[in-house]
Amino acid sequence: MDQYGVALAISGAILAALLAGIGSARGVGMVGEAAAGVLAEDPSKFSKVLILQLLPGTQGLYGLLTAVLLLSQIGVLGGEVIPLTFSQGIQYFMAAMPIALVGLFSAIYQGRTAVAGVGIVAKKPDQNGKAITLAAMVETYAILALLVSVLTIFSLK
């Protein structure tokens, strides 16, 4: 079973980047569609809607960061892979799950909130700060998940 230790750890890293990346792509895509709708009517609102579109993109970066840290911890990036037991592999795999799953869902929900925010910008452009704040609130949970993943990875020996 120990031969699967490294494979499990790498799978965790891949899922962190993959799922969080999918969530961000979905979220950014949704906001982009809404933003394009507003820009088709009023191109001067570009800078305001761009900030909203960027917000759901951070989860993908958190997933990437987690994946890089994990791969670095187990020596994959350094060129010298550290042998891991099955149990250690599972530990690394599970360490990556918070940002993988929370990243996926929080990016989609943040995208939804940002789409609603684009509606605010369309009708009341002076209120875009409130739209950004509402969407940014969802970010909290992605940051918490990132912290848990990173701290767990660093604490594993």
Next chain:
Amino acid sequence: MSMKETAYINAVARIRFNELSLLSSADLEQLITAKDTKAALAVLRDKGWIDHEGRQDIDDSFKQQAEAAWELLMEIAPDTDELRFLVVGNDFHNIKAALKSFVAQEPEVRSFITPSIIPPQEIRDAIFNKDRKDLPDFARNAIEKTYNVLVRTRDGQLADIMLDAMALDCMAEFAARTRSSFVTDLVELISATANLKIALRAARTGKGEQFLTDALCNTKTISRNELIAATLKGEEELKAFISNSTYGGEVEQLQKSAAAFEKWCDDLIISHISSAKYKSFGIDPLVAYFFAKQAEIKSVRIIISCKQIKLPAEAIRERVREIYV
């Protein structure tokens, strides 16, 4: 979140922007308090409604406003078929107008209305040339049924009420395809209030069962058979029936006047669509925008008509519809 919901993200954002051009309650108040028709038309010109003042232009602008709203929806909707229920009633009106002209042997049909699914001229040609094969099923069936009744009975009123009932049934059928409870509830509201208007008029004029069977459409919130039975027993019995139904609140409006009841029905629709103001996904905001535009056009038409007969502002306010924005 379904794919269908997210398909409307871009369209909803564009609708939100276009909602800014709808007249606000302050705009309507400005129109109401304008000192005369000319001043009211000047306000509309400032709002971009009309290019020039004059009676002909305001009539054109009502038409243009309705057509522009429909064209916008056709441009932005990911599936334009889903919105057909919004204008299918105009197609039935056009069928009615063309059939009347055909029966009267008047080649020119004057009362076509737009926007519609089928270009009015196609309906006219299909009826006059008796070549209906290129028309959509709903139009072909409606023409065939009504034409047969007209030929058999020569009763224009019967043909009218049959087409009105068919229009509402067709609207409900098209609305069901959207799979939006917001839309189906809205169409149910329109159908049920239309039935109540017909039933009340029938009770007052003593119409028989056959008339009611032909005129009333199918609804879920009020049983058609029970409504027919109550109408046949007379106006008081009908009002008692309505007061015990989902639409119990409108008995008071019914007792005031037909105009008050009509306004109550329109306001009920605006009240229903108001929930779409807070939605960012799905077809609902598009539908709400179209109905909001219709209500706005109706209100402006009422204000201008009242101004022309010099009604006081208070009397105009009582007639003006609720607004969406």
